[in-house]
């Protein structure tokens with residue numbers, strides 16, 4: 001890659017400008033400060049230095065230059081970042097600096113989009129224009145969402161591409177034309193065209209809605225070098241900023257559903273290009289927000305098809321809830337009805353968490369003795385996909401509906417979970433994260449005995465579990481495994497239930513952690529004294545960690561005036577033994 005080009009782009013781009021597109025920057029001294037876009041925090045520890053053209057987060061440690069920031073926040077590769085930032089900086093990339101074949105394909109796709117968009121305004125586009133108006137998608141919307149029209153003739157696009165010197169080979173690799181018995185012909189004919197861009201804004205595919213002629217109602221571009229359906233979501237490029245800001249995505253099925261939501265004040269909507277979801281799509285969404293509201297058509301086949309996808313999303317760490325719409329309408333239709341926006345807003349506010357949704361759509365089978373067993377098994381299989389902490393809030397509801405005791409239900413789920421895990425471990429030895437119920441790890445030397453002692457006290461003291469504020473205690477715990485156990489206790493899980501669950505999945509870590517904490521607590525004698533002392537020790541540790549961070553920031557010349565003041569304060573606190 002051309003070093004000069006990268007240098008030139010960096011010189012012309014202002015990193016403050018670039019980052020300012022994603023977070024609210026506030027000037028402090030010579031630097032800018034913001035809430036970190038890469039981790040959740042309440043007080044800003046994300047700094048941008050205009051002098052160095054760098055950024056650094058003192059909370060999560062992320063840092064770098066304009067390129068690393070752009071790649072990280074947009075979730076794009078280096079070549080993609082190079083292309084986009086070059087455009088932004090007004091630097092022309094030489095052909096050699098660009099990924100060659102991909103560049104050519106992209107050009108052909110953009111060319112095709114231009115033809116489709118022009119055709120929508122041509123005489124042959126009349127039928128498409130009236131279709132769109134009938135669907136209440138007026139001309140402004142065609143412009144905003146780059147809608148187009150593929151005329152019903154056999155080779156309208158192919159003729160035009162040829163005039164621009166595009167070879168059949170390139171057009172075919174883009175999925176735009178096919179070879180007929182005598183000559184090439186267009187894949188999309190008589191269809192309203194929806195361009196599909198990837199997360200970085202590159203045009204990778206089209207979706208076509210049939211308006212004239214015969215064929216499937218919707219078709220998409222075939223998979224190609226440019227387009228892998230499994231890692232694309234319609235309108236994600238447009239929605240990602242809002243998804244990040246609002247902390248959630250709304251997932252719909254169709255192109256027009258997604259557009260309608262954007263037009264109705266839900267710019268965080270994306271469409272899944274079909275009901276089946278993939279892990280890659282889940283990861284893509286997860287990158288921008290941890291919550292996802294699924295809003296598919298209310299018909300039964302839609303429900304069935306989407307259940308599996310929902311578990312995929314949840315397994316990738318997204319909190320999934322389901323928006324339940326009135327029967328026989330899709331989001332697009334609903335939002336066009338009188339009071340539809342109100343109905344939709346309420347449905348969104350009352351979105352149902354995945355485990356309860358699954359229970360709901362299986363209710364009739366559960367009541368029928370003939371199908372009951374199968375329905376229960378399927379429900380348990382689904383629940384076993386989730387972490388114990390994701391299922392815990394719904395255990396009481398589920399156990400009532402299934403007519404078993406909560407403990408029994410937990411046992412059943414844990415059993416399936418460990419069976420699944422065993423099967424997985426057979427297949428590959430790859431490790432899984434603790435929270436998903438693995439954790440045959442023993443307590444290593446790395447666990448801080450003070451943190452272990454906190455778990456010990458909470459385990460043994462019911463009153464403390466109720467009275468200790470989680471928002472005070474949890475930020476003091478560094479180790480994620482300890483944190484999840486402490487969180488479970490603070491949020492009302494009973495030690496008996498937890499222990500049963502850990503035993504049934506063969507997880508020995510939590511109990512040895514608690515035992516280790518007990519040893520540490522012994523020195524204090526009284527549990528009341530121990531608790532106060534533990535919090536004081538953790539608070540002191542937090543302060544000295546902060547102190548060290550600020551100290552190194554100061555050494556690098558990156559500390560603001562406010563931070564220097566904080567540093568002085570911390571220094572005197574620590575010296576005073578507070």
Ligand SMILES: [Zn+2]
Pocket residue numbers: 036037038039046057058059060061062
């Ligand atoms: Zn951060």
